[in-house]
Amino acid sequence: MELGFSAIFRRDLLLAFRHRAEIANPVIFFLIVVTLVPLGLTPEASRLAEIAPGILWVMALLASLLSVEGMFQSDYRDGTLEQMIILPQPLYLMVLAKILVHWLVTGLPLTLLAPVLGMMLSLPEAGYLPLVFSLLMGTAVLSLVGAIGAALTVALKKGGLLLSLIVMPLYMPALIFGASTVQRAVDGFSVDGPLAVLGALLAFSLLVSPFATAGALRVSMHG
Amino acid sequence: MLTTEPNTDLFSPNSLDLRALAFERDDRMLFSNVGVSLKSGDILQVEGPNGCGKTTLLRIITTALSPSAGQLLWQGQNISQVRQTFLHNLLFLGHLPGLKQALSPEENLIWWRRLNQSQAECCNNEVLARIGLRGYEDVPCFNLSAGQQRRAALARLLVTKASLWVLDEPFTAIDKQGVSELESLLTEHSARGGIIILSTHQDLGIPGIERLSLRHESLGQKALDQNSPFVVDVA
Amino acid sequence: MSQLFSWKWFHRLGSPRWFYQTSGKWLPWLSMLATGLLLVGLCWGLAFAPQDAKQGNSFRIIYIHVPASFLALAGYYVMAIAGAIGLIWKMKLADMVMKSAAPIGAVLTFVALVTGAIWGKPTWGTYWVWDARITSMLVLLFLYLGVIALQYSYSSQDAASKASAVLSLVGMVNIPIIYKSVDWWYTLHQPATIKFTEAPSMHPDMFQPLLVMILGFYCFYAVALILNTRVEVLCRERRTRWVQELVASKCT
Incomplete structure (x- = not known):
C-alpha cells in the first residue's frame, strides 16, 4: 500500500511549494534568535565558541517546534483530514508521509543553515560536520515527536502554547544527544556514541510516532 | 473514452444495516436505538434539529467514529470485519468540502x-x-x-x-440549478443500484426517499427515559 | 455466549457505581492504615533513627523525599496504564482514574522537588543543582503538567480522556529514555562527585523507618486516588438516578 504514502507525500510537497513563503519562516526565526545571543550575552568570540554547540541546538529545536503546529492544522480545518481517516489505506503511512514532508521543508533547511550560524557564533572547526549530522537526524526526531503533539492539539482552538508544553519534555533526549555530539567533537572526543544514540532515537520514533500520531488524529474526530 | 455521459453500469447488490446504534458523549445520550436497513437503490434522508447528532451518525456510518452501542453491517457482515472493502465502497462528503485551498x-x-x-x-x-x-x-x-x-x-x-454515498449537508451553498443537478445525480446513482445516505433540511424532489428523523424529544415534552432524549422514527 | 459473560464481569468492574460503593467500604480501613504507617514512620524516622555521620539531622528529610519520588514515578505509570485501559476497552472508570491520578502525581513530584531542594541547601550549599535525579524529576513534573493541561483544554470530556491517555502513554514510553539521557548527560558534564546516600547501603536502623514511610506513602497515594476518583465519579454521574438518590439521602 504505497499509494497513500506517495500521494500524500507529493501533494504535501506541492502544497509546501505553493506556500513557499512559509517555508522560510522557521529558517528566519532560527537566524534571528541566534542573532539575539551575542546581543544579549557577549560579542566576544571565545565565549561564544564555548556555548555555540548548545545554543545552535536549542534554537534549532525552538524553530522546529514553532513550525510543527501547522502540520495537521490546515487538513483539519478544510476537511481533508476526515477524508484521510476513512481512506482504505493505512493512516500510519499517510501520517509518515506528512512528517517526512515537514522535515524536508523545516528540518533540512535548518540543518543546512546551521553551519553558517555556527560560523557567526565562532563554532570551532571540528564542530561543523557533527553539527550537520546531528541536526540531520535530530530534526527528524523533532518532527516525528512533534507530530504527536500537533495531532493531539489539532482540534483545539488555542493549541499552540499547549503544544509546546507537551512536546518539549519529549524533545529532551534528542537535545541532549544532539548538543553533546557537537560539544564532544569540539572537545576532541569521538562522536560515534551520541550519534549512534541519535540514530537509535530516530529509529525508535519512526516506529512509534506515526502510530501514536494516527491514534491522536482519530481522537481529534471526537473533539 | 469520454465518461461525461452518465455512467450506467450497475452496482452489484449491496446492503447496509444500522442496528440499534447509540452514541453517548460526555455521559449524555446523543441518540439511541437508531436502526434502519438499506439495500441497493435506497436513498435515506437523515433529518432533525440542529445538534441532534446527524453529523455524528453519518461519521459513525463512515467508521470515523465508533458507536457507543449497536453495530453496522455491510453485506450482512460486521463492519469491523470487512472494513477495507467497505471503505473501498464508501464516498463521504462532510460539512467541510475537503479541498486544499x-x-x-x-x-x-x-x-x-x-x-x-x-x-x-x-x-x-x-x-x-x-x-x-x-x-x-x-x-x-x-x-x-x-x-x-x-x-x-x-x-x-x-x-x-463507490456504491455507498454518505453526504453531510450536500446542498449547502449551492444555487437552485445546482440543487436540481445534484438531485438528478442522486437519482442516477440510486437507479444504478447505489445506496445514498444524506443529511439535509431541504425537501428533496426525489420520489421514494426514506426518512430517518432524529428528534429531540425533550424539547417538546419531558423525556420519559432520562437516558435517551432522542427517539427515532423510520418512515 | 461466553463473550457476553466475560463482558458482564468486565463491566461490573468498570462500573463507576460499583466502584463508588465498594471503595466506600474500603476507604476507612485504608485511611487508618495509611495514617498509622505514616505516623509510625515519621516518629521513628525523625526521632529515633540515628543521625547520619556526614549530614547530621538534615538527612532525615529523605523520609519524605524518597517516598514522594517513588510515588511520583509510580503515579505516572498508574495514570498511563489507566489511560490505556480506558482507551482500549472504553472503560469510563479507567478514564476517571487517569484524570484523578494526574494532579496527585504532579503534587508528589513537586513535593519531591521541594524536599530535594531543601535537602540540597545544607548538603551542597545551594537550593538547586542540575543533578541528574533532580533534572529527571523536573522533566517528570513537565510531563504531568502537559497531561493536566491537555485534559483541561478539551471541551468534551471523552475527547479529553482519549487525548490525555495517548499523551500519557507516549510519556510512559519516553520516561526511561528521558531518564537514561539525563543520566548520561550528567555524567558527561559533571563526573559524579557527590553521591546520594543510596537506600540499600543505608544502615538498617535508618532504612527500616524509610521502608515504613514508603509503604505509608503507597497507602496514602491509594487513599488520595480513591477519594479523587470518587469525586470524579459523582461529578460525571450526577445525572444518573443512583447519584441523585445518594445526594437526596445525604441531604435529609
Whole structure:
C-alpha cells in the first residue's frame, strides 16, 4: 500500500511549494534568535565558541517546534483530514508521509543553515560536520515527536502554547544527544556514541510516532 | 473514452444495516436505538434539529467514529470485519468540502482520485465542466465562492466507483440549478443500484426517499427515559 | 455466549457505581492504615533513627523525599496504564482514574522537588543543582503538567480522556529514555562527585523507618486516588438516578 504514502507525500510537497513563503519562516526565526545571543550575552568570540554547540541546538529545536503546529492544522480545518481517516489505506503511512514532508521543508533547511550560524557564533572547526549530522537526524526526531503533539492539539482552538508544553519534555533526549555530539567533537572526543544514540532515537520514533500520531488524529474526530 | 455521459453500469447488490446504534458523549445520550436497513437503490434522508447528532451518525456510518452501542453491517457482515472493502465502497462528503485551498479544483480532484485508487488523469476537465466549473479548473480554490467550492467537492460524485454515498449537508451553498443537478445525480446513482445516505433540511424532489428523523424529544415534552432524549422514527 | 459473560464481569468492574460503593467500604480501613504507617514512620524516622555521620539531622528529610519520588514515578505509570485501559476497552472508570491520578502525581513530584531542594541547601550549599535525579524529576513534573493541561483544554470530556491517555502513554514510553539521557548527560558534564546516600547501603536502623514511610506513602497515594476518583465519579454521574438518590439521602 504505497499509494497513500506517495500521494500524500507529493501533494504535501506541492502544497509546501505553493506556500513557499512559509517555508522560510522557521529558517528566519532560527537566524534571528541566534542573532539575539551575542546581543544579549557577549560579542566576544571565545565565549561564544564555548556555548555555540548548545545554543545552535536549542534554537534549532525552538524553530522546529514553532513550525510543527501547522502540520495537521490546515487538513483539519478544510476537511481533508476526515477524508484521510476513512481512506482504505493505512493512516500510519499517510501520517509518515506528512512528517517526512515537514522535515524536508523545516528540518533540512535548518540543518543546512546551521553551519553558517555556527560560523557567526565562532563554532570551532571540528564542530561543523557533527553539527550537520546531528541536526540531520535530530530534526527528524523533532518532527516525528512533534507530530504527536500537533495531532493531539489539532482540534483545539488555542493549541499552540499547549503544544509546546507537551512536546518539549519529549524533545529532551534528542537535545541532549544532539548538543553533546557537537560539544564532544569540539572537545576532541569521538562522536560515534551520541550519534549512534541519535540514530537509535530516530529509529525508535519512526516506529512509534506515526502510530501514536494516527491514534491522536482519530481522537481529534471526537473533539 | 469520454465518461461525461452518465455512467450506467450497475452496482452489484449491496446492503447496509444500522442496528440499534447509540452514541453517548460526555455521559449524555446523543441518540439511541437508531436502526434502519438499506439495500441497493435506497436513498435515506437523515433529518432533525440542529445538534441532534446527524453529523455524528453519518461519521459513525463512515467508521470515523465508533458507536457507543449497536453495530453496522455491510453485506450482512460486521463492519469491523470487512472494513477495507467497505471503505473501498464508501464516498463521504462532510460539512467541510475537503479541498486544499492552495490547489485548483482539478488538482484537488486528481489528488482525491489518486488516494482513492482510481485512474487520476482521465477526463478531469470534462467532469469539472459538467459540475459547472468550466473555466475555473486551474484557479486556486481560495479564489472560488463557497458554492463553487461545494461544486468542486461534488465533482467526486462523478468520478467515484463507490456504491455507498454518505453526504453531510450536500446542498449547502449551492444555487437552485445546482440543487436540481445534484438531485438528478442522486437519482442516477440510486437507479444504478447505489445506496445514498444524506443529511439535509431541504425537501428533496426525489420520489421514494426514506426518512430517518432524529428528534429531540425533550424539547417538546419531558423525556420519559432520562437516558435517551432522542427517539427515532423510520418512515 | 461466553463473550457476553466475560463482558458482564468486565463491566461490573468498570462500573463507576460499583466502584463508588465498594471503595466506600474500603476507604476507612485504608485511611487508618495509611495514617498509622505514616505516623509510625515519621516518629521513628525523625526521632529515633540515628543521625547520619556526614549530614547530621538534615538527612532525615529523605523520609519524605524518597517516598514522594517513588510515588511520583509510580503515579505516572498508574495514570498511563489507566489511560490505556480506558482507551482500549472504553472503560469510563479507567478514564476517571487517569484524570484523578494526574494532579496527585504532579503534587508528589513537586513535593519531591521541594524536599530535594531543601535537602540540597545544607548538603551542597545551594537550593538547586542540575543533578541528574533532580533534572529527571523536573522533566517528570513537565510531563504531568502537559497531561493536566491537555485534559483541561478539551471541551468534551471523552475527547479529553482519549487525548490525555495517548499523551500519557507516549510519556510512559519516553520516561526511561528521558531518564537514561539525563543520566548520561550528567555524567558527561559533571563526573559524579557527590553521591546520594543510596537506600540499600543505608544502615538498617535508618532504612527500616524509610521502608515504613514508603509503604505509608503507597497507602496514602491509594487513599488520595480513591477519594479523587470518587469525586470524579459523582461529578460525571450526577445525572444518573443512583447519584441523585445518594445526594437526596445525604441531604435529609
